[in-house]
Amino acid sequence: MTGYFIRRVLAIVPVMAIVVVCVFLLLRLTPGDPAAILAGDTATAEQLERIRQSLGLADSLPVQFARWLGLLAQGDFGTSLISGSPVTGMIAQRIWPTLNIAILTLILTIAIAVPLGVIAAWRHRTWADYAVMSFSVLGFSVPVFVIGYTFILVFSLELRWLPVQGYVAPTQDFGQFIVRAILPCLALATVFIALIARMTRTSMLEVLGEDFIRTARAKGIKESWVLFRHALRNAAVPILTIIGTGFALLIGGAVVTESVFNIPGIGRLTVDAILARDYPVIQAMTLLTSGIYVLINLLIDLSYAFIDPRIRY
Amino acid sequence: MRFIEDLTRTWTTLRTDMRSVAIGAALATTAVLPGSALVGLSEVRAEGGTVKVVMHSALRNLDPILVNSHITRNHAYLIYDVLIAQDDQFRPQPQMASWTISPDGKVYTFTLRDGLKFHDGAAVTAADAVASLQRWGSKDTGGRMLFSETASLEAKDDKTIVWTLKKPFPALLGVLSKMSTVPAFIMPARLAKTPASEAIPQHIGSGPFRFVDAEFQPGVKSVYQKFKDYVPRSEAPSWLAGGKVAKVDRVEWITMPDSLTAINALSAGEIDYIEMPPADLLPVMANNPDIVVEKRDTIGYQFIARMNFKNPPFDNVKIRQAALRALGQEELLKIAIGDPEYYKPCGAIFGCNAPYASSVGAETLTSGGDPKGAKKLLDEAGYDGKPIVVFKASDLPVLAAPNDAGVQALRRAGFKVDVKELDFQTRTIRLTSMKPVSEGGWNMFFSSFHVLDINSPLYSNLLDARGDQGYLGWPNDPELEAMRRAFAEASTAEAQKDVAARIQKHVMENVTYVPLGNWFNPQARSRKLTGMIPGPVTVFWNLEKAR
Numbered sequence: 001m002t003g004y005f006i007r008r009v010l011a012i013v014p015v016m017a018i019v020v021v022c023v024f025l026l027l028r029l030t031p032g033d034p035a036a037i038l039a040g041d042t043a044t045a046e047q048l049e050r051i052r053q054s055l056g057l058a059d060s061l062p063v064q065f066a067r068w069l070g071l072l073a074q075g076d077f078g079t080s081l082i083s084g085s086p087v088t089g090m091i092a093q094r095i096w097p098t099l100n101i102a103i104l105t106l107i108l109t110i111a112i113a114v115p116l117g118v119i120a121a122w123r124h125r126t127w128a129d130y131a132v133m134s135f136s137v138l139g140f141s142v143p144v145f146v147i148g149y150t151f152i153l154v155f156s157l158e159l160r161w162l163p164v165q166g167y168v169a170p171t172q173d174f175g176q177f178i179v180r181a182i183l184p185c186l187a188l189a190t191v192f193i194a195l196i197a198r199m200t201r202t203s204m205l206e207v208l209g210e211d212f213i214r215t216a217r218a219k220g221i222k223e224s225w226v227l228f229r230h231a232l233r234n235a236a237v238p239i240l241t242i243i244g245t246g247f248a249l250l251i252g253g254a255v256v257t258e259s260v261f262n263i264p265g266i267g268r269l270t271v272d273a274i275l276a277r278d279y280p281v282i283q284a285m286t287l288l289t290s291g292i293y294v295l296i297n298l299l300i301d302l303s304y305a306f307i308d309p310r311i312r313y
Numbered sequence: 314m315r316f317i318e319d320l321t322r323t324w325t326t327l328r329t330d331m332r333s334v335a336i337g338a339a340l341a342t343t344a345v346l347p348g349s350a351l352v353g354l355s356e357v358r359a360e361g362g363t364v365k366v367v368m369h370s371a372l373r374n375l376d377p378i379l380v381n382s383h384i385t386r387n388h389a390y391l392i393y394d395v396l397i398a399q400d401d402q403f404r405p406q407p408q409m410a411s412w413t414i415s416p417d418g419k420v421y422t423f424t425l426r427d428g429l430k431f432h433d434g435a436a437v438t439a440a441d442a443v444a445s446l447q448r449w450g451s452k453d454t455g456g457r458m459l460f461s462e463t464a465s466l467e468a469k470d471d472k473t474i475v476w477t478l479k480k481p482f483p484a485l486l487g488v489l490s491k492m493s494t495v496p497a498f499i500m501p502a503r504l505a506k507t508p509a510s511e512a513i514p515q516h517i518g519s520g521p522f523r524f525v526d527a528e529f530q531p532g533v534k535s536v537y538q539k540f541k542d543y544v545p546r547s548e549a550p551s552w553l554a555g556g557k558v559a560k561v562d563r564v565e566w567i568t569m570p571d572s573l574t575a576i577n578a579l580s581a582g583e584i585d586y587i588e589m590p591p592a593d594l595l596p597v598m599a600n601n602p603d604i605v606v607e608k609r610d611t612i613g614y615q616f617i618a619r620m621n622f623k624n625p626p627f628d629n630v631k632i633r634q635a636a637l638r639a640l641g642q643e644e645l646l647k648i649a650i651g652d653p654e655y656y657k658p659c660g661a662i663f664g665c666n667a668p669y670a671s672s673v674g675a676e677t678l679t680s681g682g683d684p685k686g687a688k689k690l691l692d693e694a695g696y697d698g699k700p701i702v703v704f705k706a707s708d709l710p711v712l713a714a715p716n717d718a719g720v721q722a723l724r725r726a727g728f729k730v731d732v733k734e735l736d737f738q739t740r741t742i743r744l745t746s747m748k749p750v751s752e753g754g755w756n757m758f759f760s761s762f763h764v765l766d767i768n769s770p771l772y773s774n775l776l777d778a779r780g781d782q783g784y785l786g787w788p789n790d791p792e793l794e795a796m797r798r799a800f801a802e803a804s805t806a807e808a809q810k811d812v813a814a815r816i817q818k819h820v821m822e823n824v825t826y827v828p829l830g831n832w833f834n835p836q837a838r839s840r841k842l843t844g845m846i847p848g849p850v851t852v853f854w855n856l857e858k859a860r
Binding site for chain 2: 031032033036037038039040041042043044045047048050051053054080082083084085090093094149152156157160163164165166259260261262264268269272275276277
């Protein structure tokens with residue numbers, strides 16, 4: 001296990017190195033000029049050139065790459081070309097809203113989706129199963145922004161129970177954080193509940209047909225014990241995989257939800273940076289997202305061994 | 314019907330009950346429920362408080378000289394002051410300084426008023442003003458022209474600035490007091506000495522609000538606090554002139570990328586003002602008694618079409634004239650804006666509600682276009698049928714809609730058109746290319762300018778006719794340049810009007826660009842917000858919020 005862990009950690013190095021090179025080259029080879037965006041359409045060619053020089057964009061690609069690597073080696077992502085703010089600080093401001101919303105969404109998802117999936121499998125081909133599957137199809141088919149707007153209309157504008165938008169850090173005011181996070185988390189969770197409930201059901205159905213489940217029931221073990229202790233644990237590997245991937249998706253791809261509920265997360269930061277050709281921010285965000293994916297995949301792989309003792313590395 | 318009435322009544326009762334429960338719960342546990350539930354229990358009009366607003370775009374760069382966007386300009390008006398400013402009749406008025414002019418019209422002496430302080434506590438001096446003006450003059454179109462006629466600009470003492478010209482430049486006060494990008498904001502000399510190609514490192518002004526650096530999140534939020542040491546002028550506010558009295562303690566700009574979210578937030582009382590709600594969402598607010606939708610900017614914007622003079626076929630004046638004849642304003646405005654309350658056909662290149670308004674040469678534009686005349690001109694010019702490349706900003710509905718309407722009109726007149734769909738930022742970059750169409754260049758684009766940015770021959774970029782040194786499209790027109798100089802040298806308002814009328818005629822004949830009508834953006838505010846100054850620039854002094 002330790003050897004496997006070390007091998008996997010070491011494998012991160014070449015993966016991230018490839019990401020670093022690809023990100024830099026892809027961005028520079030894509031048409032675009034942050035200096036032109038900054039200067040606006042009224043700038044003269046001379047003014048534009050001066051801005052390019054002051055931003056370091058007039059240097060050759062190897063020089064720019066070496067400068068960026070030098071900064072990375074010091075743990076510095078550089079400075080935003082558009083706002084002039086340090087990229088590390090910008091990400092630090094924006095990653096917490098995304099992480100907090102993602103974690104809350106994940107907790108909500110697991111708490112609802114896994115029991116739903118277990119019930120659907122346990123009551124296979126009954127109304128409970130059909131109800132869960134119908135919700136699953138609906139939840140997966142309706143776009144998240146439609147769900148978000150509907151929640152806002154009902155809970156914020158009609159009932160006035162919850163605010164329309166905004167984010168408050170839990171460290172600042174935990175009550176306000178929860179109040180403002182409920183709707184975006186519910187909207188995001190709907191899709192994932194649908195997906196994970198379906199996956200749990202399928203996985204559970206396979207396991208519930210196994211001999212050891214019949215044996216457990218024959219021994220007179222309580223049904224809930226059979227379902228959650230014996231069946232679910234054996235069905236957990238694919239569920240865990242999808243939860244892990246879902247978490248990574250929540251971190252990197254919640255830009256629509258962030259826009260609808262006005263959450264200043266990293267999804268919006270990335271989209272804004274791409275539109276403005278803010279190279280240092282795009283580079284940092286791509287590296288960060290890649291790193292999160294690599295890390296989550298590693299954690300998922302390692303967790304298999306804890307959940308299923310038959311898996312050995 | 315009865316069932317529906319009963320259902321409606323039941324729902325209304327239920328909803329009221331639920332609101333009561335929510336308000337009760339909020340009173341009991343104020344830490345949990347949002348403040349919006351409590352709004353409306355009592356209203357007291359008073360100074361102070363926080364105003365939360367959603368501006369027309371996200372604020373990312375804070376240097377108003379480096380960046381010429383309106384959002385940065387509006388930010389700058391909160392924290393910086395200007396030497397002189399224009400009132401609602403476009404007349405320059407004293408703001409930080411009063412002035413005298415020498416009898417020969419070559420020396421302007423500005424005297425700073427008492428009590429001016431920067432937000433770091435330092436007094437504003439003439440040296441600060443000189444450094445700021447020099448930085449502004451190296452960037453702004455009007456400023457560059459003014460400095461080309463400047464013999465010297467000096468701080469005579471702490472309060473006196475002496476501006477000496479090579480020859481009389483009667484338009485000096487008009488250029489110096491220009492309201493829009495880029496106004497001559499005054500900042501401390503140590504910051505103003507930063508080259509105009511680099512961003513200033515700090516944001517310290519002497520305006521009525523100070524910038525709260527610690528709370529700034531680029532593209533998310535910016536915060537301004539009342540500057541308690543600001544001494545406003547005693548005159549009543551009028552556009553950007555007069556007394557800038559900060560009556561609220563704090564102004565928060567919150568970026569909301571989704572317009573519907575902003576409108577929902579305004580409806581729920583979470584924000585107080587939306588600077589530019591999209592026209593198609595206005596009906597959502599129409600029946601809300603707590604929201605006021607209004608047209609406070611009567612100067613407005615102008616749609617334009619600009620052709621590339623470097624690439625065929627628009628290097629041929631007859632084909633440019635054909636394009637002008639093909640376009641009709643009413644149809645385009647109707648498609649782009651919809652509600653006639655918010656648009657107005659206007660053939661004046663300087664804007665219709667502006668001092669130099671003239672509609673000479675725009676008759677076909679304002680009377681629905683002349684596709685037959687356009688076809689005839691195309692035949693005479695020998696148009697070869699090669700598609701013209703139009704760069705369209707697809708991600709901005711306000712620019713995409715007039716583009717579509719214009720392209721349709723051009724096709725109707727016989728032009729073949731190849732529309733390249735781009736996001737706005739990519740279009741901004743690609744429009745700077747002077748290359749032929751076959752190498753990624755372009756023939757035409759549709760855009761929108763605020764009339765403040767084009768209402769004078771001195772600083773309208775669209776009239777910059779210096780060829781490759783000028784604005785996108787790069788017309789090389791020495792005659793137009795001579796007329797712009799004549800405007801700068803005109804000594805009376807009448808003489809300026811005469812030159813402006815000649816420029817209008819010349820521009821329409823040569824089709825330097827095509828004015829496609831004025832439009833006005835509606836603004837939405839909470840009824841609790843009062844005292845907002847009507848005008849073409851959104852400012853936050855003088856306004857109050859009921860509590």
